[in-house]
Amino acid sequence: MIAPVPAPARLALDHLTVVDATPSRLVELAADAGYSAVCLFLHSMEVLPDMPQFDLRTGSAEFRAAKTRMADSGIGLDVAYPFTLSRRTEVSALRPALECAAGLGAWAVNVLHYDRDAGRRIETFSAFCELAREYGLNVVLEFFPQSQVKSLREALELVGHVDMPGKVGVNVDLLHLIRSGGTLEELASAPADRILYGQFCDAPAVCDPQQWEAEASAGRLLPGEGELDLAGFARALPPACRASIEAPRGNALSVPQAERARQAITALARSL
Numbered sequence: 001m002i003a004p005v006p007a008p009a010r011l012a013l014d015h016l017t018v019v020d021a022t023p024s025r026l027v028e029l030a031a032d033a034g035y036s037a038v039c040l041f042l043h044s045m046e047v048l049p050d051m052p053q054f055d056l057r058t059g060s061a062e063f064r065a066a067k068t069r070m071a072d073s074g075i076g077l078d079v080a081y082p083f084t085l086s087r088r089t090e091v092s093a094l095r096p097a098l099e100c101a102a103g104l105g106a107w108a109v110n111v112l113h114y115d116r117d118a119g120r121r122i123e124t125f126s127a128f129c130e131l132a133r134e135y136g137l138n139v140v141l142e143f144f145p146q147s148q149v150k151s152l153r154e155a156l157e158l159v160g161h162v163d164m165p166g167k168v169g170v171n172v173d174l175l176h177l178i179r180s181g182g183t184l185e186e187l188a189s190a191p192a193d194r195i196l197y198g199q200f201c202d203a204p205a206v207c208d209p210q211q212w213e214a215e216a217s218a219g220r221l222l223p224g225e226g227e228l229d230l231a232g233f234a235r236a237l238p239p240a241c242r243a244s245i246e247a248p249r250g251n252a253l254s255v256p257q258a259e260r261a262r263q264a265i266t267a268l269a270r271s272l
Contacts, residue, residue, distance in 0.1 A: 005234045005272040007234075007269050008198070008237075008241065008242070010037060010242050011036055011037075011268070012030070012037035012038055012039050012078040012242070012243070012244035013033065013035045013039070013244065013245065013261055013264070014038075014199065014246035014247075015038070015041050015051075016048075016217070016247070017245055017248060017260065018257050019050050019051050019248055019253075020050045020051065020253060021052075022052055022054045022062060023038075023040045023041070023054060023056055023062060024062060024066040026038050026040055027069040029257055029258055030073075031069075031073035031074070031075050032261070032262075033258070033262045033265050034262075035075065035265060036075070036076065037078040037107075038075060038076075038078065039080075039244045040066075040077065041056075041082060042056050042097055042100050042101060045082065050253060056100060057100060058096070058099055058100045058103050063100065063103070067104055070104070070105065077105055077106045077107065078106070078108065078197070078242055078244060080097075080100075080104070080108070080110065081110050082110070082112070083109050083110060083111045083112070083128070084111075084112050084113075084114065085112070085113045085115060086113075087114075087115045087116070087120060089124055089128075091124060091127045091128050091131055092131070094131065095131070098134075098135045098137060099135065101135070101137060102135040106137060107138060108137060108196065109132055109139055109140070110140050110141075110142055111125065111140070111141050112142055113125060113141070113148055113149045114148050115148055116148055121148060122158065122161045125141070125161070125162065129168050138168065138169075138196065139164075139169075140168075140170065140196050141155050141159055142171040142176070143155040143170065143172075143173075143180065144173075144176050144216070145176065145180045145209075145212055146212065146213050150180055151180040151181065151182055152170065152172065152177060152180070152186055152190065155170045156190060156191075160194075165193035165194060166193045169193065169194045169195060169197075170195055170196065170197075171197040171198075171199065172195060172197065172199070173198075173199040173201075174198070174199060174200055174233045175203050175216060176216070179207065179209075179212050179216075184232045184233060184235075187233075188236040195237065195238050196242070197241065197243065197244070198233065198237045198244075199244050199246040200223055200230060200233065200244070200246070200247075200268055201220040201245065201247040202220065202221040202222060202224060202227075202230065202247070202271075203220055203226045203227070205227040205228070218248050219250065220247045220249060221249070222264060223245070223247070224268075224270055225267070230268070230271045230272060234272055247264055
């Protein structure tokens with residue numbers, strides 16, 4: 001009999017799992033459900049129509065509310081979104097968002113990269129990482145088949161150009177790993193100081209590539225409801241790797257927020 005895999009020692013509730021919560025409300029939900037941290041968006045996203053409008057700029061009422069609730073509950077901020085880089089990005093323009101993330105005590109900021117030019121992609125990412133370090137923030141690069149960093153291999157190559165092991169690394173989303181053609185064996189063999197974060201969810205083993213983007217943003221399953229190897233993913237992540245549950249389910253918005261947060265953490269525990 002194979003022994004169960006323990007859940008990550010530090011597990012965060014991702015904003016997409018309860019996408020209709022404000023940041024301060026997400027902190028409350030995480031505390032009540034037994035998480036250690038949250039991963040949250042610093043501003044509302046038009047591409048996520050179910051996300052409420054909120055102003056999380058440094059010093060705003062919502063910023064103060066989120067920070068107070070984190071201090072009162074002991075909930076940390078693991079990863080702050082969204083930091084999207086493209087050919088038009090002026091890295092210095094991201095200072096206010098980095099200041100906000102640092103002010104909330106974020107451990108890391110998450111990057112998606114959409115620049116098609118390989119040389120400029122390295123240059124912009126390197127400049128962003130240097131700026132993030134000014135604010136004491138780690139950087140995690142999330143690969144995504146619809147971005148210009150499509151696979152674990154490509155993500156490891158890009159963070160290697162920065163060469164800040166333990167400070168700049170990869171955020172491995174299990175769904176993106178599988179949809180990009182990656183394997184758990186590939187993940188397990190990656191340098192431990194380059195794999196800084198993991199994101200759990202479930203899904204069917206196969207999905208039409210035309211549906212990948214919709215699946216990632218609103219069509220995931222709770223752990224145990226699909227065919228992905230969650231226990232294998234947990235084993236392949238480095239020991240003590242931070243992780244979250246990112247399971248956006250557009251068909252579950254009628255379920256109370258607190259119940260969705262609890263369902264996710266309970267489902268993962270049962271799946272490992």
